[in-house]
Amino acid sequence: MIAGFSRCRRWLVAAILPLAAWSLDATAAHYQVETLVSGLRQPYSIAFLPGGDLLVTEKTGALRLVRDGQLLAEPVAEIDNLFSGGQGGLTDVVLHPDFADNGLVYLAFSAGTAKVNGTRVVRGRLVDDRLDGIEEIFRAEPDKDTGVHFGARLAFMADGTLLVTVGDGAQYREKAQDLSSMLGSVIRIGDDGGIPTDNPFVNRADAKAAVWSYGHRNPQGIVVDSNNGKVYVTEHGPRGGDELNLVEPGANYGWPLATYGIDYTGAVISPYSEYPGTVQPLTHWTPSLAPSGLALCRSCLWPEWEGDLFAGMLKGTQVQRVQLADNGEIAREALFEEVGERIRDVRFGPDGALYLVTDNSDGRVLKVTPAAP
Amino acid sequence: MPHPSPSPSRMRQARGLLFAFALAALTTYMVAAVSQTGFVLAGLHAAGADFTPAVVVATIFRDLYGLAFKGLFVSYLLLVAVGLAIALSVAALVKRWTAARGMIIYPLAAAVMMGAMLSLIKAVFFGITLYAGTRGAAGLAGQMLAGACGGALFALCMERLR
Numbered sequence: 001m002i003a004g005f006s007r008c009r010r011w012l013v014a015a016i017l018p019l020a021a022w023s024l025d026a027t028a029a030h031y032q033v034e035t036l037v038s039g040l041r042q043p044y045s046i047a048f049l050p051g052g053d054l055l056v057t058e059k060t061g062a063l064r065l066v067r068d069g070q071l072l073a074e075p076v077a078e079i080d081n082l083f084s085g086g087q088g089g090l091t092d093v094v095l096h097p098d099f100a101d102n103g104l105v106y107l108a109f110s111a112g113t114a115k116v117n118g119t120r121v122v123r124g125r126l127v128d129d130r131l132d133g134i135e136e137i138f139r140a141e142p143d144k145d146t147g148v149h150f151g152a153r154l155a156f157m158a159d160g161t162l163l164v165t166v167g168d169g170a171q172y173r174e175k176a177q178d179l180s181s182m183l184g185s186v187i188r189i190g191d192d193g194g195i196p197t198d199n200p201f202v203n204r205a206d207a208k209a210a211v212w213s214y215g216h217r218n219p220q221g222i223v224v225d226s227n228n229g230k231v232y233v234t235e236h237g238p239r240g241g242d243e244l245n246l247v248e249p250g251a252n253y254g255w256p257l258a259t260y261g262i263d264y265t266g267a268v269i270s271p272y273s274e275y276p277g278t279v280q281p282l283t284h285w286t287p288s289l290a291p292s293g294l295a296l297c298r299s300c301l302w303p304e305w306e307g308d309l310f311a312g313m314l315k316g317t318q319v320q321r322v323q324l325a326d327n328g329e330i331a332r333e334a335l336f337e338e339v340g341e342r343i344r345d346v347r348f349g350p351d352g353a354l355y356l357v358t359d360n361s362d363g364r365v366l367k368v369t370p371a372a373p
Numbered sequence: 374m375p376h377p378s379p380s381p382s383r384m385r386q387a388r389g390l391l392f393a394f395a396l397a398a399l400t401t402y403m404v405a406a407v408s409q410t411g412f413v414l415a416g417l418h419a420a421g422a423d424f425t426p427a428v429v430v431a432t433i434f435r436d437l438y439g440l441a442f443k444g445l446f447v448s449y450l451l452l453v454a455v456g457l458a459i460a461l462s463v464a465a466l467v468k469r470w471t472a473a474r475g476m477i478i479y480p481l482a483a484a485v486m487m488g489a490m491l492s493l494i495k496a497v498f499f500g501i502t503l504y505a506g507t508r509g510a511a512g513l514a515g516q517m518l519a520g521a522c523g524g525a526l527f528a529l530c531m532e533r534l535r
Contacts, residue, residue, distance in 0.1 A: 174417070
């Protein structure tokens with residue numbers, strides 16, 4: 001009887017396998033990948049200018065301009081007081097929602113020295129391919145003395161306020177639970193760096209008024225859904241426990257009280273993967289794929305991807321497509337593994353195409369479009 | 374010409390030395406691992422987490438296993454053993470040259486080794502203390518105390534061997 005069952009199972013597998021292969025082939029046939037620009041020094045992020053130009057940040061401190069597919073030799077800006085050791089450097093770039101009128105560009109980076117450093121945000125006005133009047137509008141407090149876990153991603157909300165992710169600095173992980181510290185939190189500030197009066201902890205004397213959510217480890221991906229204003233954040237876990245969170249004001253995302261990961265040393269970080277009063281991630285990647293950069297498809301070139309999230313993966317050398325169902329179920333799919341490079345950032349362009357930034361000393365921006373029929 | 378086989382007393386001494394070293398390494402590792410767990414849980418408690426005694430005990434056992442066998446870079450047990458092999462060998466030479474007391478020189482050497490090893494690891498990893506329970510003076514002192522315990526046991530064993 002067992003032999004009969006085994007034979008049956010073999011027949012079943014033989015019948016299903018071609019269907020599965022067809023399904024995978026169909027997925028791969030959804031897109032084609034082309035190199036838009038190469039020769040970038042550790043590119044980190046991109047922003048699309050109204051005329052079709054592209055701004056690219058390089059971790060080493062330069063903001064570069066790509067015009068007609070060509071990387072201009074002269075940088076748009078170079079960051080003063082940059083700390084580019086370890087995981088530090090120039091990270092994110094976003095445009096003001098009214099960029100067409102005011103020309104404001106926002107940059108996130110790590111500043112200082114190996115002994116005293118932190119996450120900063122500056123803004124400047126783009127005039128004649130140069131960033132003028134650069135001024136600091138945010139400085140994470142307190143400073144730290146580790147060269148890792150800066151967060152340093154930016155996203156504008158629909159109301160014009162700016163979200164800034166700040167990492168826990170690794171050495172100071174318990175600070176992610178301390179509201180008097182900005183380490184391990186998502187910060188919300190005005191476009192000039194001021195504190196919005198409706199921030200969740202604005203009336204608490206023991207808290208930093210700029211804190212919007214806390215209990216994060218090293219959030220390196222953030223996106224705001226243009227349809228409903230929901231904010232999604234990806235963060236690196238330690239060994240295991242990379243998270244995708246739906247971030248809401250005042251909420252505690254648990255690090256380090258609760259985590260699905262363990263320490264690199266094999267030690268326990270917390271005995272708990274869930275803890276009362278903390279919010280569970282929508283999904284977690286265990287083992288870790290190291291998420292960096294996050295995008296959301298709204299009216300993109302693939303109608304079947306509408307509403308899905310796309311998380312770049314460094315260690316995983318892929319993009320994870322995350323489908324969020326109304327009933328809370330989540331499906332995940334690995335894409336672009338054939339590129340074979342660490343993916344630092346993922347963005348949908350105004351043309352609906354998907355753009356990938358590869359994390360290399362000779363880095364590239366890739367453009368993904370639907371495959372020709 | 375065949376080598377003369379070692380005398381029974383030399384064999385006994387070698388076995389005793391090996392036993393003393395293994396005991397020292399295991400003791401150092403276990404005290405260090407428990408200290409690491411204690412400081413990590415204390416940090417979590419200060420950040421708002423509560424633990425039952427059962428959770429604490431389970432975490433100690435998970436760390437005893439995890440630090441030895443699940444490290445990404447290297448086993449802490451192996452690090453401690455290699456560090457102790459160097460520190461105790463140097464201490465034995467110093468003892469011979471200076472006639473220092475074993476109960477002082479071995480614990481001291483092992484404690485200094487633990488402190489130096491962890492400081493070196495921190496310097497290599499961008500200023501991060503890789504073993505979270507060794508952050509701060511108290512955490513580091515806990516590891517050095519573990520070394521001292523292992524060194525003291527080694528000294529006791531060596532005295533009995535003589």
